[in-house]
Amino acid sequence: MRRKGFLIVLSGPSGAGKNSVMNAVFPTIPNLKYSISVTTRPPRKGEVEGVDYFFRTEEEFDELIRQDKLLEYASFVGYRYGTPKDFVLEQIAEGNTVIMDIDIHGASQIREKMPEAVFVFLLPPTREELQKRLTLRGSEAEEAIKQRLQKSAEELKNIIHYDYFIINDQLSKAAEQLRHIIMSEWSRVSRVDIEELQKLWKGWGNS
Amino acid sequence: MRRKGFLIVLSGPSGAGKNSVMNAVFPTIPNLKYSISVTTRPPRKGEVEGVDYFFRTEEEFDELIRQDKLLEYASFVGYRYGTPKDFVLEQIAEGNTVIMDIDIHGASQIREKMPEAVFVFLLPPTREELQKRLTLRGSEAEEAIKQRLQKSAEELKNIIHYDYFIINDQLSKAAEQLRHIIMSEWSRVSRVDIEELQKLWKGWGNS
Numbered sequence: 001m002r003r004k005g006f007l008i009v010l011s012g013p014s015g016a017g018k019n020s021v022m023n024a025v026f027p028t029i030p031n032l033k034y035s036i037s038v039t040t041r042p043p044r045k046g047e048v049e050g051v052d053y054f055f056r057t058e059e060e061f062d063e064l065i066r067q068d069k070l071l072e073y074a075s076f077v078g079y080r081y082g083t084p085k086d087f088v089l090e091q092i093a094e095g096n097t098v099i100m101d102i103d104i105h106g107a108s109q110i111r112e113k114m115p116e117a118v119f120v121f122l123l124p125p126t127r128e129e130l131q132k133r134l135t136l137r138g139s140e141a142e143e144a145i146k147q148r149l150q151k152s153a154e155e156l157k158n159i160i161h162y163d164y165f166i167i168n169d170q171l172s173k174a175a176e177q178l179r180h181i182i183m184s185e186w187s188r189v190s191r192v193d194i195e196e197l198q199k200l201w202k203g204w205g206n207s
Numbered sequence: 208m209r210r211k212g213f214l215i216v217l218s219g220p221s222g223a224g225k226n227s228v229m230n231a232v233f234p235t236i237p238n239l240k241y242s243i244s245v246t247t248r249p250p251r252k253g254e255v256e257g258v259d260y261f262f263r264t265e266e267e268f269d270e271l272i273r274q275d276k277l278l279e280y281a282s283f284v285g286y287r288y289g290t291p292k293d294f295v296l297e298q299i300a301e302g303n304t305v306i307m308d309i310d311i312h313g314a315s316q317i318r319e320k321m322p323e324a325v326f327v328f329l330l331p332p333t334r335e336e337l338q339k340r341l342t343l344r345g346s347e348a349e350e351a352i353k354q355r356l357q358k359s360a361e362e363l364k365n366i367i368h369y370d371y372f373i374i375n376d377q378l379s380k381a382a383e384q385l386r387h388i389i390m391s392e393w394s395r396v397s398r399v400d401i402e403e404l405q406k407l408w409k410g411w412g413n414s
Contacts (some may be wrong), residue, residue, distance in 0.1 A: 072347070099239070123407065140233040159404065176392055184391035188385055196239040197366065200330065 002196055005031065005092040007184055009110055010101040010178075012122030013152030015133040017168045018101040027101075029182055033091050035100035036066065038090060038202035041079035054084060058088035072102065083110070097182060104158045111161065118185050119179065121162040125169040209403055212238065212299040213392055215384060217385075218319055219329030220359030222340040224375045225308040228329060233306075236389055240298050243305035245271065256414035260292060267306035276295040279309065279316035290317070311365045318368065325392050327385065328369040332376040 007174050010018050026032055038054040041063050049055055056064070073082030074206055083100065099207045102110070110117060124130035130152060134145045164181050168174040169197050187189065217225050233239055245261040256262055263271070268287050271277050280289030290307065298305045309317070316340050317324055331337035337359060341352045366372055371388050375381040391396070 159396055162396050166394055166398050180387045180390035181394060183387035187373055187388060189366055189372050193217050194367065
């Protein structure tokens with residue numbers, strides 16, 4: 001039976017392990033695609049249009065917003081980034097699952113435009129573990145890490161707006177749990193084409 | 208983190224393979240329990256109270272109904288059968304998942320009393336396959352099989368009231384899919400004790 005795909009939105013504090021979990025689950029799910037962002041940032045060396053990003057001018061980005069072609073968008077150090085709605089909808093129509101990680105503000109915008117998406121919140125197991133992971137990265141000063149922890153505590157309050165949560169205590173277990181969630185969503189009655197399903201039972205009582 | 212369990216209700220036409228799928232998934236899920244029915248039928252040889260059934264008199268059964276202690280009940284060849292609410296609630300409170308198979312009418316009663324249960328509809332892959340399975344059982348005449356097929360076609364229309372559906376084309380795959388559903392339901396934000404979750408982030412911003 002033909003089934004439509006869906007969008008999986010993964011949020012969680014910096015240091016929760018969103019990328020590691022997505023990368024671990026990626027090869028285990030058929031028809032899983034990463035969402036590709038649109039940005040006003042110029043391409044870096046080696047970056048390919050339509051693979052790494054969709055590169056657009058400021059005017060083109062304005063036009064995408066005006067035409068309601070973005071599921072969400074935000075600015076980051078002088079450039080704008082967004083999630084193109086058409087790309088996601090095309091993938092879903094083709095029966096693919098699209099996965100993306102995004103902060104709670106982006107997720108909130110997506111929830112408005114696409115409430116049928118699946119929203120997953122990834123958590124570090126404890127405050128101590130989160131602090132350890134952020135410190136081990138070695139890329140930030142103590143004060144910046146304090147700020148990240150503070151921000152994480154605020155972000156966590158948004159978990160009630162998500163469908164699922166995963167505690168990333170152990171990468172392989174967290175990835176397995178995300179896999180269960182994605183696979184189970186394929187079985188949702190609300191995602192099936194009821195007309196397709198009706199074909200199954202046509203004539204069941206007529207023999 | 209302590210999590211509450213939940214009730215999984217499995218329906219599907221006779222011949223869909225409900226028992227085979229439940230038995231296949233049972234050893235793969237921790238804390239999974241079968242629901243135990245209450246009945247007015249006398250115990251058969253070897254049947255144990257509280258294991259096979261809760262055996263009750265007609266008067267006791269009436270009292271269970273009056274006190275709203277049954278999630279559903281129905282009559283079958285002169286005896287009454289029901290699902291005791293307290294048993295299910297106790298298991299859930301202890302963090303167990305309770306699984307049961309029941310027809311669409313019983314499921315509909317449970318949905319009224321326990322909308323937070325998880326409702327799964329199991330389907331045979333095709334009409335031909337269902338007919339073949341019913342014929343292979345060898346226990347019923349052609350006319351009875353015709354009636355079962357007719358009834359299945361009617362039952363299938365109720366699939367829209369279920370959360371998930373599984374097409375039982377291959378037993379191992381159907382069991383795996385039920386496993387994904389049960390495991391993913393453990394990650395539902397709506398099932399977690401938010402107070403327990405809050406303990407996680409207490410003090411995250413205070414160091």
